Amino acid sequence: MKLVVIGGDAAGMSAASQARKRLGPDQLEIVAFERGHFTSYSACGIPYWIGGAVTERAKLIARTPEVHREAGIDVRLRHEVVTIDPDRRLVIARDLAGGGEVRENFDHLMYATGATPVIPEWAGVTASGVFGVQTLDDGAAIQEWLASDPAPRTAVVIGGGYIGVEMAEALLKRGLDVTLLEKSAQPMGKTVDPDVGELVAEAIRGQGIKVVTEAHVDSLETEGGRVRAVVTPGGSLPADIVVMGLGVRPNTALATAAGLPVGPTGGLRTDRRMRVEGTDGIWAAGDCVESRHLITGEPVHVPLGTHANKQGRVAGINLAGGYATFPGVIGTAVTKVCELEVARTGLTEKEAARAGFAYVTARVESTSRAGYYPGASKMMIKLIAERRTGTLLGAQIVGKAEAAKRIDALAVAVWNRMTVEEMTALDLSYAPPFAPVWDPVLIAARKATDAVHKAM
Amino acid sequence: MKLVVIGGDAAGMSAASQARKRLGPDQLEIVAFERGHFTSYSACGIPYWIGGAVTERAKLIARTPEVHREAGIDVRLRHEVVTIDPDRRLVIARDLAGGGEVRENFDHLMYATGATPVIPEWAGVTASGVFGVQTLDDGAAIQEWLASDPAPRTAVVIGGGYIGVEMAEALLKRGLDVTLLEKSAQPMGKTVDPDVGELVAEAIRGQGIKVVTEAHVDSLETEGGRVRAVVTPGGSLPADIVVMGLGVRPNTALATAAGLPVGPTGGLRTDRRMRVEGTDGIWAAGDCVESRHLITGEPVHVPLGTHANKQGRVAGINLAGGYATFPGVIGTAVTKVCELEVARTGLTEKEAARAGFAYVTARVESTSRAGYYPGASKMMIKLIAERRTGTLLGAQIVGKAEAAKRIDALAVAVWNRMTVEEMTALDLSYAPPFAPVWDPVLIAARKATDAVHKAM
Known part of the structure; x- marks a missing residue:
């Protein structure tokens, strides 16, 4: 065989x-x-x-x-x-x-x-210095380009999804002057709700990356077959390297x-x-x-x-003759943007609405560890629950160290179609180095339960 | 009213x-x-x-x-x-x-x-310098004792559960010479299985805490109403302070x-x-x-x-006339012992056996982040699943930073009576700073599924 x-x-x-x-x-x-x-x-x-x-x-x-x-x-x-x-x-x-x-x-x-990366049919888009980030060969080509002489000094990353945001940070770390172009109102606009995306945008800008939202690209300017700039209605952005992050x-x-x-x-x-x-x-x-x-x-x-x-x-x-299944996905994802951790599972508000759900939301701020324990940092959890049933539809987390992996507990809750009310009783781990006595997940579940009750 | x-x-x-x-x-x-x-x-x-x-x-x-x-x-x-x-x-x-x-x-x-702390009726147990750790008044009394003149230099902690282990570390940090007495074969013997307890014992000893297992206490030696030593069959252990951690x-x-x-x-x-x-x-x-x-x-x-x-x-x-319920617990707990994070949920092997479950176990070693990502550290996950059904009965985790809070995803799985086979498909978060592409939880679920199949 x-x-x-x-x-x-x-x-x-x-x-x-x-x-x-x-x-x-x-x-x-x-x-x-x-x-x-x-x-x-x-x-x-x-x-x-x-x-x-x-x-x-x-x-x-x-x-x-x-x-x-x-x-x-x-x-x-x-x-x-x-x-x-x-x-x-x-x-x-x-x-x-x-x-x-x-x-x-x-x-x-x-x-x-x-x-394969989405590459629009812009003039100049096939010039050298324009990269997708899909294969290790792509990565090797970018490394080679960054090491070329004269070294690229300006970068434009087109598209503010995971790859775009991660590459913008990577290029900043390599010492380039980086601009991130995003066509929607916030980076990661497809991934998280606007209120959460706002926090991401803040963090990226705070690191020194220029973020242009609601951006439009007309074409790429080239010279001798090499990319030189990204042309937008608002002007030309110098670019010794262009990274495509349009999905x-x-x-x-x-x-x-x-x-x-x-x-x-x-x-x-x-x-x-x-x-x-x-x-x-x-x-x-x-x-x-x-x-x-x-x-x-x-x-x-x-x-x-x-x-x-x-x-x-x-x-x-x-x-090979065995039996195993892949039942499907629930949209869990996580990334780190500079020091900011961003995670999601289930549906965003937009996705929930598109799927026809009536829903309530709850957003809470808490800390990753007990407030009095050294290294505690602020984190935000947003929950989306079905209006009548209180079934957890989705969750988003933004925070610093130790925040984002909490999405896994929420992912298992979404997977099992738990209601936010049942979640308030969940036996999650607590000790001061790991969580406040009410873990942020539980606080969020409580607030979402209140929202469900109010909407009844 | x-x-x-x-x-x-x-x-x-x-x-x-x-x-x-x-x-x-x-x-x-x-x-x-x-x-x-x-x-x-x-x-x-x-x-x-x-x-x-x-x-x-x-x-x-x-x-x-x-x-x-x-x-x-x-x-x-x-x-x-x-x-x-x-x-x-x-x-x-x-x-x-x-x-x-x-x-x-x-x-x-x-x-x-x-x-109230369990205090056996040992001679000398009511002497000054012997403390439980239950109330903030207890804590204040310990602080006062440690600040007294001459400063206590030797400590014996009796009982190696959470409180005992945490207090042993605290006293070590305060510069005392600390001995931890545990009557079973490993510290945290009631909390985790012996194979996991072994890792905890190693970590505690590695910090410079003396650990005496299978220990027995005969009495406390006192002088002028103050504790001086803990008397055991193997000899007398000097103790300017004794902390009771017997539950x-x-x-x-x-x-x-x-x-x-x-x-x-x-x-x-x-x-x-x-x-x-x-x-x-x-x-x-x-x-x-x-x-x-x-x-x-x-x-x-x-x-x-x-x-x-x-x-x-x-x-x-x-x-106050509302409606809320506390359905029960599933035994989730977490602690930090020096740099070691230890967590559990559901049943240990002993608890599963006592409750009459036939079970299989799976133990895997993996890393907290992608192996190639800076700061990745080793972690161990042990799962206990019911033999016929594969239902997850319990989990234990030992690792360093970012390991233990993964117990929450497992706690939600236990809560929802998931089978380890269904868990292999769970949509948990992945990105190199947060997990290997197979999160340790998923690797453990795979191994436990194999164990369930083999035991059929």
């Missing part, structure tokens, strides 16, 4: 490794095609490598091609798959280094091509050409075992698929490494 | 404050008797005040008697209640300062007398004298609204009551400030 994997990062190689764990090389041959130079790396770590917190590229690589090969996985780097023929169970790949073509038949196909789209070109089904989000449709719908033995996972949102029931595209790993593992177990 | 409160700390004053929120002074008169000098303080913070992390006693006080009085609560400090007469709805208190007697009739009575018992003397019902744990029996069983208008909360363990269904006595506050709030809401 043969498994062919397309894409050598988290989703694809998790699947390959899980399958290998269950079936030895005599039972399952595994060939993995990867377009780039690396396997099994942490794309999420790239901003920290650019910023210098992570000192070596090698640290971002969980498993090198050599390690995979030792496990009996035939990794072919710099091979781009150009055709999938589901009927003939055939994959055709181009050797980007050698130029030849490779054909591999498969019994199982693992589709894990990830996502990503599922990379499904190959799949759609092969007739595989794509959902309304643009991601491949799979069942909960990660089998591509309507196929036999074709599996998909990671940034190229869509998931089910467990609160709204709607399909969503949430390109995060944690889902890619889980889905890849599930696909690998199933294709 | 009149409410009389017995006990001016967390439980009693939470109840008083909640009642006051709902009913103004013209609707409800509130009299609160407190034996000591302080109200609404953090007893849990005492070790940190002794150790110096908290610099002033005042910081431990959430609400002074003056603040309560401004809210229309008639606080009577240094008043010890000596009789409750439920039939005549009467309370008699002794003025410890003035010597007189006070009588107050009540419509509602709030019983919140807390707990506490519900302080129910007054209640039992009044015929109020006490359960098998020694704590007062209440319903979920915190009304004392069989009474009308007598409420109880805090360290003097027993709670229901939501996993075993058994009554338990868990004297923690977080429960006292929740229960007090619930009692206050109910006695």
Whole structure:
């Protein structure tokens, strides 16, 4: 039996490794095609490598091609798959280094091509010095550009989502003069509610990053094929480097050409075992698929490494004859912006409204530790609860050290459809170095309960 | 209408404050008797005040008697209640300062007398220099003793539970030569499993605290009424101060004298609204009551400030005509021992076995942040799951910074009776500064799922 994997990062190689764990090389041959130079790396770590917190590229690589090969996985780097023929169970790949073509038949196909950054068709957008941040090759290219002579001194980051904000900070740490452009009223506008985004904007500005909101880009100015500036209605912003942080789209070109089904989000449709719908033995996972949102029931595209790993593992177990499922997501995410920790789970107000929920909100300020204990810092929790039932729909946290990971307790509460009233009784951990005697989560639950009662 | 409160700390004053929120002074008169000098303080913070992390006693006080009085609560400090007469709805208190007697009739009575340290009947145990750590007055007495001349140089802490371990560290920080005596094989033997306790013992010893396990105390040696040493079969341990950390018992003397019902744990029996069983208008909360363990269904006595506050709030809401419940506890707790963070929720192995569960365990080591991210530290998670169903019964965590608060996500999972298999899909937060791409909680859930499958 043969498994062919397309894409050598988290989703694809998790699947390959899980399958290998269950079936030895005599039972399952595994060939993995990867377009780039690396396997099994942490794309999420790239901003920290650019910023210098992570000192070596090698640290971002969980498993090198050599390690995979030792496990009996035939990794072919710099091979781009150009055709999938589901009927003939055939994959055709181009050797980007050698130029030849490779054909591999498969019994199982693992589709894990990830996502590609959204790049608008602006004049100049293909100039050198304009980067997406999606693959480790992208990261390496940025590092090389930053190390070039003369060294870039000005940067414009376009898009204020996670990647944009993290890259803005990274470039600031590298000593560049950084401007962040965001088309909505606040950075992270898709991620958190405006009142929370306001706190994020403040923190970013406080670090010395220029933040331009409600920004529009007309084009990029270039000179000799290199980017020089970002042209906006308000003037030209000098930019020796431009980073694109406008989000990503599922990379499904190959799949759609092969007739595989794509959902309304643009991601491949799979069942909960990660089998591509309507196929036999074709599996998909990671940034190229869509998931089910467990609160709204709607399909969503949430390109995060944690889902890619889980889905890849599930696909690998199933294709090797086991049983595992990926039921869906609830929109949990976390990031660190300078010293500020920002986290969310479930639905934001906008998302709740779009899904048709009537809701109440509660926002509380508290501290990460007992107020009297050294190192206590302020944190804010916002809860969104369904109006009639009091069911927790979503939560957002902003704070400093030790604040954001509290989102996990709230994520488990959302997952289990707890009401905010039941949450007021939750037996959460307390000791002065860890929380006030009323953990901020409990205070927020109390306030949300009051809001639910008032709205009745 | 009149409410009389017995006990001016967390439980009693939470109840008083909640009642006051709902009913103004013209609707409800509130009299609160407190034996000591302080109200609404953090007893849990005492070790940190002794150790110096908290610099002033005042910081431990959430609400002074003056603040309560401004809210229309008639606080009577240094008043010890000596009789409750439920039939005549009467309370008699002794003025410890003035010597007189006070009588107050009540419509509602709030019983919140807390707990008293277990003090065995050893010779010498009543000498000066022997302290429990239960009230802020206890803390003040210890501070005074440590500041006396000549300054105490040797300390013996008897009992290696939370308080014992925290006090041992505090006294070490004050420069004393500290020995911790624990009668079981490991410190925190009642709290965590032996394999986890071993890690705690190591950490304590690593700080320079002498730990004697399987210890037995014969008596205390005194001189001129002051403690001098702790006598054990293995010899005499010099002790200029002895701290008792052998746990506490519900302080129910007054209640039992009044015929109020006490359960098998020694704590007062209440319903979920915190009304004392069989009474009308007598409420109880805090360290003097027993709670229901939501996993075993058994009554338990868990004297923690977080429960006292929740229960007090619930009692206050109910006695003022509202509706709130305290359904029970699941055994969540956390502490910091030197740099080590230790947390638990649900049942330990011993507790699970005693409750009749067949179970499997899984123990994993991982890191608090992505391995490549600066500041990542090792942490251990142990899960206990019911053998057939895979239901999560309990969890324990040992690690350094950012480890222990992960217990909250596990506590919410226990609370909701999740299976470890469902937990593998949980949408927990991930970003390199906060977790590896597989959060330790998820890795543990995976391993526990494997253990459940193997045991089928």
